[in-house]
Amino acid sequence: MSETLTPSAGTGPDAGGAPAAPALLSRDVAYEHEGTRLLGFLAAPAEPGLRRGAPVLLFHDAFGLTPLVQGIAERLAERGHAVFAADVWGDRTQPTSQEAIGPLIGSIVGDRRRWLGRVAAAHAAAAAQEEFGDRAPVALGYCFGGSSALEHLRTGGELAGVIAIHAGLDLLEEDWSGRTADAAVLVCSGFEDPMATREQREALAGHLSEAGLDWELDLYSRTVHAFTSPAAAHSPNKAVVDYNPRSAQRSWEATLRFLAATHPGHPTSSGTSAPATGG
Numbered sequence: 001m002s003e004t005l006t007p008s009a010g011t012g013p014d015a016g017g018a019p020a021a022p023a024l025l026s027r028d029v030a031y032e033h034e035g036t037r038l039l040g041f042l043a044a045p046a047e048p049g050l051r052r053g054a055p056v057l058l059f060h061d062a063f064g065l066t067p068l069v070q071g072i073a074e075r076l077a078e079r080g081h082a083v084f085a086a087d088v089w090g091d092r093t094q095p096t097s098q099e100a101i102g103p104l105i106g107s108i109v110g111d112r113r114r115w116l117g118r119v120a121a122a123h124a125a126a127a128a129q130e131e132f133g134d135r136a137p138v139a140l141g142y143c144f145g146g147s148s149a150l151e152h153l154r155t156g157g158e159l160a161g162v163i164a165i166h167a168g169l170d171l172l173e174e175d176w177s178g179r180t181a182d183a184a185v186l187v188c189s190g191f192e193d194p195m196a197t198r199e200q201r202e203a204l205a206g207h208l209s210e211a212g213l214d215w216e217l218d219l220y221s222r223t224v225h226a227f228t229s230p231a232a233a234h235s236p237n238k239a240v241v242d243y244n245p246r247s248a249q250r251s252w253e254a255t256l257r258f259l260a261a262t263h264p265g266h267p268t269s270s271g272t273s274a275p276a277t278g279g
Helices: 067-078 098-109 112-127 144-154 198-210 230-234 245-262
Strands: 003-006 024-033 036-045 056-059 083-085 138-142 161-165 184-190 215-220
Touching (some): 024 112, 036 112, 056 067, 056 112, 067 083, 112 144, 138 144, 138 245, 184 198, 184 245, 198 215
Parallel strands (some): 056 138, 138 161, 184 215
Antiparallel strands (some): 003 024, 024 036
């Protein structure tokens, strides 16, 4: 396991005179679940005293732990968060087509024990990293990763919060009796997302309320699934998947605000541009 220590991409004042971002450390982290090799990614401020933000457990979208997802981890690390990006597919698999993605999602959702086992294995691997500290993390997920974050909370994951960005709410189960953490939840969805319909949003809100959890639902007009992914701008079916830069920016600002509220006193920069995701 090799570690990289680099100046942040944001080091030095920008055009607006923002303070220099801290130097970051990053490394791949190998772990496993039931014999499957998983290869996560850790990014954090190199100086321990600058890790003031809540630790983040980051779950990738359907395209896997890509460089784009690693970039999100680094963007958050620049803001004082230790971030562990999970590898749910295994062996850093990064499918590039819907033909490859469909069987992956179908296989793992059809075996929820394996799916949630890999999610829990990522949490355990993150907790074992010195940089992560001993605080409960916030789980942040995009697309399938948002579903993973919500399901981890539902089934007993010890989390300080959950941020689910264009999550597939159609993948969630309804029994929240296994929830143990008193976590706040932020869900950012497109109003026209066919994978997070009005009925599915209302069902989730009801379950969260019944579980006694604090929750927030941000809905974006004229927005469908995968709205943070620039690649979705080339979707052949824009009624299902499409990029919406305004909604992507709003969800990023909401993410930073939520993280700052999870650890009061930690500064955030809500005006910065949103990072891209894969889908």
